[in-house]
Amino acid sequence: MVITRATEYAIRTVVFLAQQPKDEIVLKKDICRTQDVTPAFLTKILQPLIKAGIVNSQRGVGGGFLLAKDPDEITLLDIFQAEEGQLKLNYCLIDGDACHRDSYCSVHEVWHEAQNKMIQVLTKYNIAELVRREKENLKNRN
């Protein structure tokens, strides 16, 4: 019952990319240096983000990574699902593969509610908002 490191790093990465000037291409090693991830692991983490259309990549000299969408169109849920797939709190919540206790089990409904609440929170915040808040937080520290 805990998110993976991959998801954590993926979020950091996207936030970092959003903090760069728009359309600026960022080197992998720059992401690694600033976000405390190893290049090999980051490579693995970035692929799902690219496949999900959140990040674009560019090969060759001068290549690197950049956001594929506006930061205010990327939610935390998008990143989470890119890395971990559909969010589900219990196996009985997978669509189609309903357990046979489904029709009467009252706990099922509770998992559903808890899961929806989580999804709601993760959808509420987009990356633009998070960047704005982080800036605010850093200002208030000094």
Added chain:
Amino acid sequence: MVITRATEYAIRTVVFLAQQPKDEIVLKKDICRTQDVTPAFLTKILQPLIKAGIVNSQRGVGGGFLLAKDPDEITLLDIFQAEEGQLKLNYCLIDGDACHRDSYCSVHEVWHEAQNKMIQVLTKYNIAELVRREKENLKNRN
């Protein structure tokens, strides 16, 4: 990001115990038969519930298990925490062991909010309520 089978079975077990006449002692094998769990695994699952003061056990002839509290004093969160320990969505949410990005990281706040929402849902429902609902659901099926 999914609850363990142990937690699932533990909840089933407590709900089942709550459905029995008050203070009735239930045999392990009867729990197994009705809840689709093997005795060996159930043994493992019951221990945390006993240590958490949710279930009582009685050895010897005529022994078995029964609830240690009123069903309306047992929440889903109690059972969850008995089996899985403190609920946490990310490592950075463990008290005391704060990550160094804590003071400015805006994602941290989001995890906190999501986690609180989940805890809120799991606290809202006690076992008595779930038993009542299940009865209702079964009635409506026919």
Added chain:
DNA sequence: ACAACGTGGTTATCACACGAGCAACGGAAT
């Protein structure tokens, strides 16, 4: 053209921890 170089992409592999489950033995109550 084309070769060299600098990037990311793909795939295989590894150690380790954890989840899920099993079984044997020990201990208490009757």
Added chain:
DNA sequence: ATTCCGTTGCTCGTGTGATAACCACGTTGT
């Protein structure tokens, strides 16, 4: 002695976190 539960240790499979080798592509200099 019997019938229960309690404790412990084990297996086995899967997923996480991480590394590395090699491949494919773009750019740039000649």
